[in-house]
Every structure is written in structure tokens, then in C-alpha cells.
Amino acid sequence: MTTLVTGATGNTGRHVVAELLRRGQGVRALTRDPVAAARLLPAGAEMVAGTHTEPERLDDALRGVSRLHITVTAGLAEVGPELVRRAVGAGVERITVLWGGWVGPVEQAVAESGVEWTRLEPQEFMANTLTWADSVRNEGVVREPYDFPSALVNEADIAAVAAAALLDDGHAGRAYNLTGPEALTPRERIAVLSKAIERKVDFVPIAHEQAVERLTATGVSRADAEYVVGWYARPTEDSTTAVDTVQRVTGRTPRTFAQWVDDHAEHFRSSR
Template sequence: MTTLVTGATGNTGRHVVEELVRRGEHVRALTRDPVAAADRLPAGVELVTGTHTEPEKMDAALEGVDRLHITVTSGLAEVGPELVRRAVDAGVRRLTVVWGGYVGPVEQAVADSGVEWTRLEPQEFMSNTLTWSESIRAEGVVREPYDMPSALVHEADIGAVAAVALLDDGHHGRSYNLTGPEALTSRQRIAALSRATGREISFVPITHEQAIERLLATGVPRADAEYVIGWYAEPGEDATTVVDTVEKVTGRPARTFAQWVTEYAGRF
């Protein structure tokens, strides 16, 4: 059987690929740049050129695929339902989808697909911490508008849960809220980074609008920027409450932020 992973070199996609390969599965990885992907993904992965935001060009990639993993990214909302339809028409019988923060057109199309599906609803990715790396390296500071707790989840745990849902029975129709084992504020995360890097890192508050302007400067549309910073202002109960879904699904505890920091300390 063949599993197609879209966004195969992304934050979560590469972990899905690695988990599937670890379990001995044949994986087809969809990527814009197969040459670069070959250096980032395990040996034996079948690399195909493409992007899930162009489903009309994915017929060859979907040929012979039994299972499909989708990560909802920018630009997918408009074409995602077409991707799901083409996948089902091509013979895909099991779908996993990493949501975009809410149940939008893609997530709904997966739920209405008529085949087995599982929706993964991770809270904040631990890898979001990498957005601090430049200012930490240059100045030893982190600038954020809020210091709210967040039940951060390791991207590898998202990949592990996706692999279980793709390969094992009993996950059809489930929506899995995914968190790490603790909720940490920005200051607590900074303290962990300070310990790992051996350097003093300061927290510098900025305004809500300054945070939005910072995202706009990177090319993020205003609506998306306002949504993201609004989430940090009022993250909601799910974003701050630890749940044990990762352990229940995979059989092992969720990875800690300290583990993540150990893996990525060199980036700071």
C-alpha cells in the first residue's frame, strides 16, 4: 500500500514521512523541490514533484495511493475540496488532515468525503519558537505582545499521531486535540532557552499593533496577521489546557519543550 504525504518537507509533513518509514510503509512524498527534499527525507521515500494547492496537476501523484495526509496551509482553502474529491476518485480510502486552526472548507470536505478520515487539531507548534531565533542571536531578546500560557506540541508528536491514524484501524471520524505535556508562557520558554544556550535572554513587551505590523512586514495578509495575534491575545481554553491525546493514541507520553529545545538549541 502507498501513502501520499503532502507538504512532505514542512514542519509536520516530514515527521509524518519519518514515522511511516519507521513503520516500514511505502511513502510517496509530494514536494516542490525533490532534489532538496532528498537531503531532508529518509532514504527509500518516493519523491514526486508538485504542490497540494494545484490538485489539477496531481493525478500522477495520486495514482495507486491508498492513504493521503494533508496539512492545511495558506492558499489551500479554495482548492482543498477539489484535492479531496480527486483523491477519493483516484482510490484513496483513508485521509488524515492537520487543520488550519478551525474547521474550514478543507477540513469539512475531508469529513464529508465518504472515506475513513481523522482530523488532527494541534495547538501551538513548538517550532513557532524558532521565530525568536534571529533576535536572540542578534540581541539576546524576545519581543512579544503577550505572555500567555500555551500547551505547545512537538511537531514529531503530530507526525506520530498521523501515522497511527493512517495505518491503524479505529480512528475514523475522530478529531484529535493535540498538546504537549505542559502549558508554558513565553517567559518560561525563554528561561528554558537560556538554560540550554547558556546565555541571558530578555523578554521585551511590544504592543498588539506592533506584533501585527511585524507579521505584515513578512508578507502575511492582514486578516491572517490579525487572526494570529488575536489568538495570542485570547488563546482560548483548548490552547492552554493540557490533554493526553498523544499518549492515548501513540502509547507514549508527549515530548516536552525541554526535549525540543535540546534538539534545536543550535538555532539560537
Template sequence: MTTLVTGATGNTGRHVVAELIRRGERVRALTRDPAANAGRFPAEVELVAGTHNAPEKLDAALQGVTRLHVTVTAGLAEAGPELVRRAVAAGVQRLTVLWGGWVGPVEQAVADSGVEWTRLEAQEFMSNTLTWAGSIRAEGVVREPYDYPSALVHEADIAAVAAVALLDDGHAGQSYNLTGPEPLTPTDRIAILSRAIRRDIAFEPITHEQAIDRLMATGVSRADAEYVVGWYAEPSDSAQTVDDTVERVTGRPARTFAQWVDEHADRF
């Protein structure tokens, strides 16, 4: 049986591919440019061209696929339900969906699909820390509007839960809240980073509006920027509270932020 992974080159998708391969699964990875990304995956991964935002062009990619992993990204709200419809029509029997932060059209389409599904309600990704890399390298500073606690989750742990839900029975209809093993504020994370790279890093607060403007300068819409910064202003209880789902599902403890930093220290 074959699993198709959308968003295969993203922060979580590449880990999902790796975890499925580790478990001996046949994997088809969806990417806009297979030739350019061939070196990023093991040789046994089948790369197929396409994007989940254009499901009408994915009939060939879905042929023979029995399991599908979907990462909800910007722009998928309109195309996602059609992707789910085509996947089920093509013979997909089990779906995992990494949500976009709430139960939107794609997540609902998965729940209404009529096949086995699992929703991965991951909280803040540890990889969000990479947005600090430029200012740390250039100035030794991190600028954020809030010093909030967040139980950040390692992307590889999200992938590990996805692989279990895709390959093992007993996870249908489940919505899994995924966190790391400890709530950390930005200053907590800075301290861990500082020790790892052996360099002092300062924290400089910025205003709520400055944070919105910074996101919009990267091409994010104002509505999305306001949502993201608003989440940091008033994070939900589930974002701040440690949940043991990763350990319960995978059988091992969730990775720590210090472990993530060890893997990425060279980028700072």
C-alpha cells in the same frame, strides 16, 4: 499500500514521512522541487513534484495511493476540496488532515469525503519558537505582545498521531486535540531556552499593533496577521489546557518543550 504526504518538507510533514518510514510504510512525498529536497529524506521515500494548491496536476502523484496526509496551509481553502475529491476518486481510502486552526473548507471536505478520516487539531507548535531565533542570536531578546500560557505540542508528536491514524484501525471520524504535556508562557520558554544555550535572554513586550505589523512585514496578509495575534491575545481553553490525546493514541507521553529545545538549541 502507499501513503502520499503533502507539505512533506514542512515542520510537521517531514516528521510524518519519517514516522511512516519507521513503521515500514511505502511513502510518497509531495514537494515542489524533488531534486533540491532529495537529501532531506531516506532513500526509500519516493519524491514527487507538485503542490497541494494545484490538485489538477496531481493525478500521477495520486496513482496507487490508498492513504493521504494533508496539511492545511495558507491558500489551500479553495484548492483543498478539489484535492480531496481527486484523492477519493483515485482510490484513497483513509485521510488525515492537520487543520489550519478551525474547521474550514478543507477540513469539511475531508469530513464529507465518504472515506475514513481523522482530523488532527494541533494547538500551538513548539517550532513557532524558531521565530525568536534571529533576535536571540543578535540581541539576546524576545519581543512578544502577550505572556500567555500555551500547551505547545512537538511536531513529531503530531506526526506520530497521524501515522497511527493512517495505519491503524479505530480512528475514523475522530477529531484529536493535540497538545504538549505542560502549559508554558513565553517567559517560561525563555527560561528553558536560556538554560539550554547558557545565555541570558530578555523578554520585551510589544504592542498588539506592532505584532501585526511584524507579521505583515513577512508577507502575511493583514487578515491572517490579525487572526494570529488575536489568538495570542485571547487563546482558547483548548490551547492552554493539557490534553492526554498524544499519550492515549501513541502509547507514550508527549514530548516536553525541554526536549524540543535540546534538538534545536544550535539554532539559537
């Protein structure tokens, strides 16, 4: 049984690849650069060139695949339904979809595909903390417009739920809200980070508009930047409340933010 993983080198995709391999499954990793991906992903995955935003070129990648993991990314909304159609036509029997923050065209196409599907609805990724790395290393500060709690989830836990849904029975037609074991404000996360890197890190409030401009400067569209910053400005109950989905689905306690920091502390330490 082979699973095709789209976004295989992304924040969650690489963990999905690793978890499936850990469980002894065949994995086909879809990537724009198979050579580079082979250096990033665990040994044992089959690298195939391509991108899920060009489904018309994926017939070979889908051949012989019975499971499919889709990560909804920018540019997929228009072509994602075609990807789902081609996957089902190629014989895919089970699909997991990591949503883009709402039930859009791709998520709807998966739900209407006629095959077993599970939708993964994680709240904020712990990996988002990496956006603080430069300012922490260089200045010892974190600049954010809001200080509301967030029920951050570890990407490896998202992957563990994805693997369970792909390989185990009982998950068809489910939409899983995924969080870590606790909700933390930026200030509380900074305290955890400061302790781990043994350096005082300050929280510096900035205006909403400054946060939007910071994102657009990286190439994000104005609309997307407003959506992201607005998510922090108006957190929902789902985003601020820890739930036990990871524990129920995987049988394992979800990883804490402190564990994530221990695994990534080198990104925040100054080289000076």
C-alpha cells in the same frame, strides 16, 4: 500500501514522512522541488513533483495511493475540496487532515468524503519558537505582545498521531486536540531556552500593533496577521490546557518543550 504526504518538507510533513518510513510503510512525498526534498527527507521516500494547491495536476501522484495526509496551508481553501474529490476517485481509502486552525472547506470536504478520516487539531507548534532565533542570537531578547500560557506540541508527536490514524484502526471520524505535556508562558519558555544555551535571554513586551506589523513585514496578509496575534491575545481553554491525546493514541509520552529546545539549541546560540 503507499501514503501520499502533502507539505512533505514542512514543519510536520517531514516528521510524518519519517514516522511512516519508521513503521515500514511506502511513502510518496509531494514537493515542489524533489531534488531539494531528497536532501531533507529520510532515504526511502519517493519524491514526486507537485503541490496540493494544484490538484488538477496530481493524478499521477495519486495513482496507487491508499492513504493521504493533507496539511491545510494558505491557498488550499478554494481548491482543497477538489483535491479530496480526486483522491477518493483515485482510490484513497483513508485521509488525515492537519487543520488550519478551524473547520474550513478542506476539513469539511474530508469529513464528507465518504472514506475514513481523522482530523488533527494541534495547538501551538513548538517550532514557532524558531521565530525567536534571530533576536536571541543577535540581541539576547525575545519580543512578544502577550505572556499567556500555551500548551505547545512537538511536531514529531503530531506526526506520530498522524501515522497511527493512517495505519491503525479505531481513529475514523475522530478530531484529535493535540498538545504537549504542559502549558508554558513565553517567559517560562525563555527560561528553558536560556538554560539550554547558557545565556541570559530577556523578555521585552511589545504592543499588539507592533506584533501585527512585524508579521505583515514578512509578507503575511493583514487579516492573517491579526488572526495570529489575536490568537495569542485571546487564548482559548484548548490552547492553554494540556491533554493526553498523544499518549492515548501513540502509547508514548509526549515530548516536552525542554526536549525540543535540546534538539534545536544550535539555532539560538550566537556565533560570536
